[in-house]
Each structure stands twice: as structure tokens, then as C-alpha cells.
Amino acid sequence: MTKVLHRTAGSLMLIGAFVAGAGVESKAAEELRIGYLAPTTGIFAQVGKDMVDGFKMYLDQHKDVLGGAQVKFIVEDEQGRPDTAVTKAKKLILQDKVHMIAGGLLASTGYALAPVSTAEKVLYVNPVAAADDLTQRDFSKYPFHIRTGWSSSQPSHPFGQWACEQGYKKIVAIGADYAFGYEVVGGFQRAFEACGGQVIQKIWPPLNTKDFGPYIPTIKADADAIFSLMVGPMSLQFPKQLAASGNKKPVIGGGTSYDEFVLPAMGDEVIGHVSALQYSAAIDTPRNAEFVKEYRAKYGKVPSYYSETNYTTAGMIDQVLAKNQGKFPGAEEFIKQLAAMKFDTIRGPVTIDEMRNPVQNIYIKKVEKKKMFGYDKDELWNTVIKTYPNVNQFGQFKKDEFLATPVYSRDFPPCKFCN
Amino acid sequence: MTGQPLKILMVALALVVIAVIVPNTNSFVILLFTRALAFAILVMSVDILLGYTGLASLGQAAYLGVGAYATAILATKYHIGLGWDFLLVVLFGILLSAALAAVFGLLAIRASGVYFLMITLALGQCVWGLAYRWNSLTGGDNGINVRERPKFGGLDFGNEVTFFFVVFGFFAASLLAMYTLVHSPFGRSLLGIRERELRMKILGYNTWLHKYIAFIIAGGFGGLSGVLWAHTAGIVSPVNVELTTSVDALLMAVLGGAGTLVGGVIGAVIVFGLREYLSTIVPWWQYVLGGVYVLTIFYLPTGLMGIPERIRQYRQRAGQKDTAKEPTRELKAAPH
Numbered sequence: 001m002t003k004v005l006h007r008t009a010g011s012l013m014l015i016g017a018f019v020a021g022a023g024v025e026s027k028a029a030e031e032l033r034i035g036y037l038a039p040t041t042g043i044f045a046q047v048g049k050d051m052v053d054g055f056k057m058y059l060d061q062h063k064d065v066l067g068g069a070q071v072k073f074i075v076e077d078e079q080g081r082p083d084t085a086v087t088k089a090k091k092l093i094l095q096d097k098v099h100m101i102a103g104g105l106l107a108s109t110g111y112a113l114a115p116v117s118t119a120e121k122v123l124y125v126n127p128v129a130a131a132d133d134l135t136q137r138d139f140s141k142y143p144f145h146i147r148t149g150w151s152s153s154q155p156s157h158p159f160g161q162w163a164c165e166q167g168y169k170k171i172v173a174i175g176a177d178y179a180f181g182y183e184v185v186g187g188f189q190r191a192f193e194a195c196g197g198q199v200i201q202k203i204w205p206p207l208n209t210k211d212f213g214p215y216i217p218t219i220k221a222d223a224d225a226i227f228s229l230m231v232g233p234m235s236l237q238f239p240k241q242l243a244a245s246g247n248k249k250p251v252i253g254g255g256t257s258y259d260e261f262v263l264p265a266m267g268d269e270v271i272g273h274v275s276a277l278q279y280s281a282a283i284d285t286p287r288n289a290e291f292v293k294e295y296r297a298k299y300g301k302v303p304s305y306y307s308e309t310n311y312t313t314a315g316m317i318d319q320v321l322a323k324n325q326g327k328f329p330g331a332e333e334f335i336k337q338l339a340a341m342k343f344d345t346i347r348g349p350v351t352i353d354e355m356r357n358p359v360q361n362i363y364i365k366k367v368e369k370k371k372m373f374g375y376d377k378d379e380l381w382n383t384v385i386k387t388y389p390n391v392n393q394f395g396q397f398k399k400d401e402f403l404a405t406p407v408y409s410r411d412f413p414p415c416k417f418c419n
Numbered sequence: 420m421t422g423q424p425l426k427i428l429m430v431a432l433a434l435v436v437i438a439v440i441v442p443n444t445n446s447f448v449i450l451l452f453t454r455a456l457a458f459a460i461l462v463m464s465v466d467i468l469l470g471y472t473g474l475a476s477l478g479q480a481a482y483l484g485v486g487a488y489a490t491a492i493l494a495t496k497y498h499i500g501l502g503w504d505f506l507l508v509v510l511f512g513i514l515l516s517a518a519l520a521a522v523f524g525l526l527a528i529r530a531s532g533v534y535f536l537m538i539t540l541a542l543g544q545c546v547w548g549l550a551y552r553w554n555s556l557t558g559g560d561n562g563i564n565v566r567e568r569p570k571f572g573g574l575d576f577g578n579e580v581t582f583f584f585v586v587f588g589f590f591a592a593s594l595l596a597m598y599t600l601v602h603s604p605f606g607r608s609l610l611g612i613r614e615r616e617l618r619m620k621i622l623g624y625n626t627w628l629h630k631y632i633a634f635i636i637a638g639g640f641g642g643l644s645g646v647l648w649a650h651t652a653g654i655v656s657p658v659n660v661e662l663t664t665s666v667d668a669l670l671m672a673v674l675g676g677a678g679t680l681v682g683g684v685i686g687a688v689i690v691f692g693l694r695e696y697l698s699t700i701v702p703w704w705q706y707v708l709g710g711v712y713v714l715t716i717f718y719l720p721t722g723l724m725g726i727p728e729r730i731r732q733y734r735q736r737a738g739q740k741d742t743a744k745e746p747t748r749e750l751k752a753a754p755h
Contacts, residue, residue, distance in 0.1 A: 207560075
């Protein structure tokens with residue numbers, strides 16, 4: 001009798017286990033494969049780490065489940081080279097059969113990946129690569145591309161207006177000599193000159209310049225302020241050498257000149273410098289405080305905008321998939337749904353405009369040395385001094401007029417006041 | 420020269436094996452082989468200079484760049500080279516690069532050794548500077564996207580397998596052409612220059628002219644490599660012209676074995692394999708690549724193609740132990 005009981009109990013348990021197992025299986029059936037491209041080797045490896053860490057943090061928090069789908073997150077090294085990015089993207093698409101590719105750091109990489117998404121009809125979610133024309137003049141060429149980060153000149157438009165409000169009349173711009181530099185400086189110049197300012201000089205040191213000795217002395221003496229757009233190691237060197245040259249003019253700049261990616265390594269010479277971007281680690285909201293603390297505890301550093309935008313992007317994918325019960329709806333439908341949603345993100349409210357670029361807050365930030373979020377040491381923070389809400393990529397300009405002008409370049413807008 | 424037919428047979432066999440196996444693998448592997456073979460043409464052109472003429476060039480990427488930019492600009496701005504006229508573009512790319520080499524050669528060939536290295540480096544950087552700065556033509560830092568591949572007759576180069584065979588065909592033809600070249604009397608005179616230029620001069624050869632012609636031919640093949648590269652990669656940017664690309668080509672030639680042509684191909688396949696395939700599997704691929712370079716230079720100064728020679732040498736030495744005191748035979752001059 002006991003034997004029979006045992007057997008029945010045993011078989012019941014077996015059935016139970018089977019049912020439970022089947023349940024788990026059907027739950028995990030939806031797999032979402034995300035192919036992620038970041039430079040994990042080479043000179044941009046550190047930025048690449050911030051990008052991957054941001055995305056991973058969201059995945060870790062949600063145990064690799066986005067909107068009910070089990071995520072397979074495949075990171076490939078794009079090495080900061082556009083053609084490597086293309087090869088790796090093809091690997092992800094052809095071999096791993098990913099549902100979407102995401103990532104890409106440099107503007108040139110963005111320009112290289114977008115055509116791959118068009119050719120292979122695969123969704124490209126772009127959290128970082130900021131090249132303006134991806135969502136402007138070339139928008140129609142890339143139907144499978146959507147931006148969740150920013151376009152290079154987006155923060156520059158309100159920033160130019162802000163510079164006017166400070167009473168600056170004449171500004172010298174000094175920027176890294178490549179497309180991203182032209183777009184950030186160009187946006188600032190257009191906005192600043194639209195409200196009566198004058199850019200009286202534009203200086204273009206080559207990318208990765210370490211010695212600004214030949215450039216700093218040429219800065220015109222009658223300028224009211226200096227606008228700088230630096231990236232990577234340039235960001236560290238320029239303020240140092242500018243201070244050493246005895247500069248007394250106010251210094252303002254593009255977001256990457258003072259982003260948290262470089263800020264902890266900077267000295268006191270940058271205190272008081274002002275920049276504009278869609279994120280600052282010092283945004284004083286409980287959500288951001290929580291994010292900064294958790295990120296810092298996990299990775300040992302304050303999150304940069306690279307971290308935030310990727311964390312946020314993972315959240316956006318989560319939200320779209322949740323709407324589809326964890327099933328990937330296809331690239332076109334995904335874009336349509338994502339573009340129609342409102343997102344309450346760490347950097348503030350975000351919506352997507354009809355050319356698939358985020359509409360978001362732009363923060364004017366001043367570097368200050370202070371204690372924040374309960375950390376006990378004095379540190380440099382990008383304190384938000386003014387918020388421009390709901391800024392789209394055209395800023396104060398009309399879309400049609402904006403698109404009728406060429407993309408910002410070395411020669412556009414022309415330097416009318418340079419003599 | 421007894422081993423020569425055997426070697427040719429082995430290379431031909433290897434080519435057949437590649438042509439049969441690769442199209443049946445997954446499409447990423449096909450893509451990698453297409454890239455490696457397109458680039459291998461450039462590596463072989465480096466080898467003509469390095470292995471057969473004794474000139475180490477650090478500016479070879481310039482010719483790849485000229486070919487690639489020409490293709491990209493013609494295709495995107497003028498819609499030329501997207502049909503049967505692709506063949507004309509190939510010809511144009513080769514001629515344009517050869518013409519550039521003819522100009523650069525006038526400046527570079529006067530020097531040799533480390534000076535030649537530096538002049539070619541400087542000239543290569545000039546081309547890089549143009550690619551980077553001439554925004555209206557080259558798209559500057561962003562480069563040019565080549566969105567379409569040629570399509571004509573029943574052939575659609577957009578198909579990865581078809582395109583693999585196209586690149587394979589050009590590659591095999593280049594290999595054959597360069598092989599014929601280095602085994603021609605002209606090629607022999609280049610070898611003579613490599614071994615002892617002064618003697619060649621005394622024998623009445625115009626060594627400057629020989630080197631100059633070799634330089635132009637290498638440039639032309641670089642251009643061909645560039646034309647194929649533009650369609651293989653789908654993007655042409657200053658990265659293709661920068662110093663690293665020239666160094667890559669040089670390292671691949673040395674890795675495989677300079678002065679063997681085929682060695683450069685093996686080098687290209689190995690480096691592409693490690694850099695683009697291994698890197699998808701493990702994050703520490705760079706150590707492997709570095710290790711391969713270091714080990715090759717330490718233990719195989721004649722490159723991977725020197726392995727058979729190495730084995731023969733080892734056997735010979737083992738044999739010599741028995742028949743001691745046999746005078747050490749001078750090894751057949753392994754190129755570099």
C-alpha cells in the first residue's frame with residue numbers, strides 16, 4: 001500500500017515538475033537578440049566600456065528580461081573603425097540573427113551602420129552616434145534607424161541663445177577638426193548669431209591635438225568668451241593649457257568638453273566653465289541620484305552621458321516589448337511604436353520627433369566643486385543652471401528652413417565676422 | 420628549382436579548396452574571406468616591393484585609398500561603375516593608382532632603406548590628409564558610403580557568394596600576374612637589385628628604372644585592391660588610408676613570408692581571421708595577434724612560408740649529426 005502511495009506521489013510530482021517545466025519553457029520561449037557594437041579595444045575603449053556598462057546595468061537590474069522577452073545581449077568590438085563596425089554588424093545580423101543592432105560610437109560609425117540597417121532591413125537603435133544628417137537630410141535613406149540619444153547640434157541651439165542672454169557679443173570658437181566638431185560649433189554659431197552675437201574667429205585644431213601652444217595665442221583679444229569643443233584627451237589638455245596661458249575670459253563649450261567621462265580627471269581650472277548637453281550626472285532628481293549611486297557602486301565611477309543614454313535606451317526597448325507581450329514586432333512596427341511613446345527617463349521626459357530624433361531637455365551646466373548625493377568628498381560636478389525643456393533637433397529654427405541649408409561643416413555657417 | 424611545380428600545384432589546390440569550401444560556409448565567413456582576399460592583393464603588391472625589390476614601403480595604403488575613393492565617388496556622385504562599366508572602373512582605379520605611384524615614385528625611389536620608408540610614409544600621409552580634409556569630395560572623416568554594388572548581365576554583386584567569386588577571380592588573376600612578373604627576366608633583375616644593387620649597376624642595369632617600374636606596378640595592384648575594397652566594405656573613409664592600414668599590409672607580408680607572394684595571402688587571412696573572427700569569440704584576441712607577430716619574428720624570421728625550410732633545415736642538421744664533419748651547406752637563400 002505504502003509502495004503504491006509512494007509511486008502515485010512520485011508520478012504526481014513528476015507530472016507537477018513537467019507542468020512547471022513546461023510553464024517555464026513557454027515563458028522563456030520569446031528570445032530577443034540584441035547585437036551591440038562598441039569600441040572595446042583601441043583608443044576609444046574606455047568610452048566603449050561606459051556604453052556597454054550603461055546598457056548592461058539595465059539588463060542586470062531586470063535579470064536580462066525586457067518586456068517579457070529573454071534577452072541575449074551580444075557585444076561586438078567595432079574598434080572605433082567604421083569598416084570594422086560594418087563587418088561586425090553583418091556578423092551580428094547574418095550569423096547571430098539578431099533582432100536589432102544598437103550602439104556605435106563615432107559619427108562616422110553611425111554613418112557606416114545606418115546603410116547596413118537599410119540593406120539588411122534590420123532595426124538600428126542608435127543611442128550615441130550623433131551625426132546630424134542621420135535624422136535630418138539623409139533621414140529618408142535610413143528607414144530602419146531610430147535615434148535614442150541626440151544629434152550633435154541639438155544642445156548647441158539653446159546654448160547659443162543662452163550665450164546671448166549672458167550679454168556675450170563676440171565669441172571665439174575652437175573645435176576639434178572633424179564632422180562632430182563642425183556640427184556642435186556650427187549649431188552654436190547659427191543660434192548665437194541669430195540673436196545678435198558674433199563669432200569672430202573659428203580655430204580648428206586636429207583631432208587628438210595634445211599641444212595647443214600654436215592655437216591659444218592666436219585667440220583674438222577682443223572676444224567676450226571662448227567656446228570650445230573638445231573630445232577625449234583634448235578635453236583634459238585644452239583647459240589646462242588655456243589656464244596656464246593666463247586666460248581671464250569666460251569659457252563655455254560643447255557637452256563632450258566637460259562630460260563626466262573626463263570631468264573626474266580634470267583640475268580646478270575648469271571650475272566655472274559652462275557647457276550644454278541632454279544629461280548631467282548632477283541633475284538633482286531622486287531618480288538620477290539613485291542611478292548615479294547605483295552606477296557608481298557597481299562600476300566605480302560617475303556615469304557619463306554615454307552610460308545614461310544606453311541605460312535609457314535599454315529602458316525604451318523594454319517599454320516597447322512590454323507593449324507587445326515580449327514579442328519583437330518587427331523593425332518597422334518597433335520604430336513606429338517607439339516613436340509614438342513618451343518616456344520618463346533619467347535625463348527627463350523624452351519623446352521622439354517625426355524624423356526619429358529625441359525631443360528632450362537640454363541642460364546648461366556649470367562646473368562646480370561641491371559635495372553631492374551624500375558623497376563626503378568635494379568633487380567636480382556639472383551643476384545644472386538652466387533647463388531648456390522639450391528641445392527638438394531644430395531648436396528655435398523652422399524645420400523646413402533648417403533642412404534647406406547645408407549640414408554644418410568647416411565652411412558653414414560662413415564666418416561673417418572673422419575679419 | 421625541382422620543388423617549383425609542386426609548389427604551384429599546392430597553391431592551385433589551395434585556391435580550389437577555398438573556392439569550393441568558402442561559399443558553403445556561413446555568410447559571415449564568406450564576408451571575411453572576401454575582405455581578406457581583396458586586401459591580400461594589396462599585401463602582394465607590398466611584397467613585390469619588399470620581398471622582391473628590397474624596398475619597405477609604409478605608404479601602400481595610399482594606392483588602396485585612391486582606388487577605393489575613385490570607385491566610391493564615381494558610384495555615388497555619377498552612378499558610374501554600377502553596371503558593366505564596373506570593369507572600366509577597375510581599369511580606371513588601376514591606372515589612377517599607377518599614375519599616382521608614378522609621381523610618388525619620382526620622389527621616393529631615389530632613396531632606399533629607412534629613408535625610403537620615411538618618404539613613402541610622408542607621401543601616404545599626404546593622401547590621408549587629402550581624404551580627411553577635402554570634405555566636398557571625400558566626405559571627410561565620415562567617409563563615403565557605397566550603398567550599391569554593381570549589377571549586370573545575370574550577375575548581381577550584391578549577392579555575397581557572387582561577390583566572393585568576383586573578388587576571388589580578381590585575386591587569382593592578380594596572383595598569376597604577379598607570379599609571372601617576378602619570374603620574368605624583369606623580376607629576376609629586381610631580385611638582383613635586392614641582393615646587391617651595386618653589382619647590378621656595374622652589370623649595366625638601370626636599377627633606378629627597374630625599381631621605378633616595380634613601384635608603379637605595385638601601385639596599380641594597390642588600386643585594384645582599393646576598387647574591390649570599396650564594394651567589399653561598403654564604406655570608404657580615411658581609416659583606409661591611414662598609416663595603420665599601410666603597417667597592416669607590411670606586417671601581413673612579413674608574417675606570411677616576404678618574397679613569396681603567397682605568404683602575404685596567408686598573412687592576410689590569418690590577421691583578418693584573428694582580428695575579425697576571433698574577436699567575435701574572445702575579448703583577448705589582441706594578445707593572440709600580438710603573440711603571433713612576436714613568435715613569428717623570433718622563431719620564423721622568414722615568415723610562415725619559411726616553415727618547410729625550417730623543417731628541412733632541422734632534418735638536415737639531424738642527418739649531419741650522423742655523417743659528422745660534412746661541411747655545412749649554405750642554405751638556399753630564403754628571401755629575407
